[in-house]
Amino acid sequence: xxxxxxxxxxxxxxGILSGLLGVGGGIFIVPIMVTYFNITQHIAQATSMAIxxxxxxxxxxxxxxxxxxDVNVALNLIVGSMVGASIGVRIxxxxxxxxxxQLFAILLIMVGVRMILT
Amino acid sequence: xxxxxxxxxxxxxxGILSGLLGIGGGVVLVPMMVFLLGIAQHTAQGISMLVIIPTSIxxxxxxxxxxxxxxxxxxxxxxxxxxxALISANFVQAVPASALKRIFGxxxxxxxxxxxxxxxxxxxxx
Numbered sequence: 578x579x580x581x582x583x584x585x586x587x588x589x590x591x592g593i594l595s596g597l598l599g600v601g602g603g604i605f606i607v608p609i610m611v612t613y614f615n616i617t618q619h620i621a622q623a624t625s626m627a628i629x630x631x632x633x634x635x636x637x638x639x640x641x642x643x644x645x646x647d648v649n650v651a652l653n654l655i656v657g658s659m660v661g662a663s664i665g666v667r668i669x670x671x672x673x674x675x676x677x678x679q680l681f682a683i684l685l686i687m688v689g690v691r692m693i694l695t
Numbered sequence: 696x697x698x699x700x701x702x703x704x705x706x707x708x709x710g711i712l713s714g715l716l717g718i719g720g721g722v723v724l725v726p727m728m729v730f731l732l733g734i735a736q737h738t739a740q741g742i743s744m745l746v747i748i749p750t751s752i753x754x755x756x757x758x759x760x761x762x763x764x765x766x767x768x769x770x771x772x773x774x775x776x777x778x779x780a781l782i783s784a785n786f787v788q789a790v791p792a793s794a795l796k797r798i799f800g801x802x803x804x805x806x807x808x809x810x811x812x813x814x815x816x817x818x819x820x821x
Binding site for chain 1: 699702703704705706707708709710711712713714715716717718719720721722724726728732734738740741742744745746747748749750751752753754755757758761763764765767768769770771772773774775776777778779780781782783784795796797799800801802803804805806807808810811813814
């Protein structure tokens with residue numbers, strides 16, 4: 578099976594799962610890229626961000642049609658998160674892959690616990 | 696004013712975590728909106744999706760300049776993910792989500808512990 582087909586198949590599975598479970602694709606995409614496609618942690622995380630954009634775009638349109646977006650709060654959050662992201666990516670570049678993996682693993686465990694409790 | 700600062704702070708911490716770990720940030724953003732701002736779960740999820748877009752654009756712009764993106768993986772996985780999300784968004788009501796969530800919760804925790812275990816062994820090698 579070609580590499581492209583594998584990528585598309587993995588993406589499809591992630592899309593289905595994130596829709597069903599109400600979690601973003603990133604927490605599945607990064608481990609899949611690192612484990613099955615042998616992509617390094619830094620590149621997997623950066624690539625995951627690029628995948629998140631179209632997925633979030635489609636979901637926003639769906640939520641928007643249902644009238645479930647508070648624009649004022651959203652804009653205020655966006656200002657903060659854009660500043661935060663530009664700080665976060667610069668820290669990420671300096672953190673060794675092994676530490677990123679450990680931080681990511683802690684995040685996974687927290688997300689998993691939340692999924693069980695809710 | 697305090698409210699604006701609180702919301703800004705929530706956005707800021709979400710952005711840092713998002714950039715640092717390559718995730719959208721909804722995982723932390725949604726619970727903070729629900730618990731700290733008292734926003735309803737469904738509205739919080741909608742807002743979160745909207746916030747994720749400009750946040751990831753900032754990160755992707757930086758990663759593009761730093762040449763950290765695998766474009767083939769990004770294009771094909773994004774295509775697959777968009778199709779999968781569209782399908783599951785339209786059929787999500789038909790599935791008993793809470794049971795599924797618990798099963799995958801355990802699965803996600805196991806992946807987390809496996810990742811920590813793997814890095815521990817590498818530490819010993821170094």
